[in-house]
Amino acid sequence: MATKPNGKFSITSDSDDNIMFFRDVSPGPHETQLRFRLIHFWEAWNPLKKTLIGIEMLLIDEHGTVIQGFISPGRIERYLPKMKPGSVYKLNNFYGSSNKSVYRVSDHAVTVSFSWNSELSVLEDSPTHFDEDRFQFHSFEDFQASCDRKGDLYGNLTYPPH
Known part of the structure; x- marks a missing residue:
């Protein structure tokens, strides 16, 4: 270093x-x-x-x-x-x-x-080596629909994708 x-x-x-x-x-x-x-x-x-x-x-x-x-x-x-x-x-x-x-x-x-x-x-x-990304991006509509669930929004934004 x-x-x-x-x-x-x-x-x-x-x-x-x-x-x-x-x-x-x-x-x-x-x-x-x-x-x-x-x-x-x-x-x-x-x-x-x-x-x-x-x-x-x-x-x-x-x-x-x-x-x-x-x-x-x-x-x-x-x-x-x-x-x-x-x-x-x-x-x-x-x-x-x-x-x-x-x-x-x-x-x-x-x-x-x-x-x-x-x-x-x-x-x-x-x-x-760089790992392949395993992120899933949701649409704004998916995000907005999850806002009213009174839960953790990040639980719906998954890594890795299903």
Whole structure:
């Protein structure tokens, strides 16, 4: 492990790339690499102003840790053409931003935000195994129907799918 000037740790691999795992992501800029499988992504809209907020993502690393990702509207055209759910990627340079609990879609308190100097590329023939995603996404109608049941909504959002 190597210590960076900001006191954060990164892991050095055989190819001498600095790799960080999701469990180690904290708020602030990171000049290191993440490797992950893109589980799912969607557009986030402000319903009142009818404006695009950005692209939200659900990502999983090789340790099975899930984290939320975000791309701001000005960066969408740069990254969206490369993105395909289920594909494995490496992301160099990113910003860790604190989640607001009301918008959180993963347990991690930090979101991986693509920054001005982020570089996303498909990780071809990865030497690291990334589990296939086993998440089931329900429609808004399914979610809304479950809201009146006075029970745990998350019990209806299953992992793995039935």
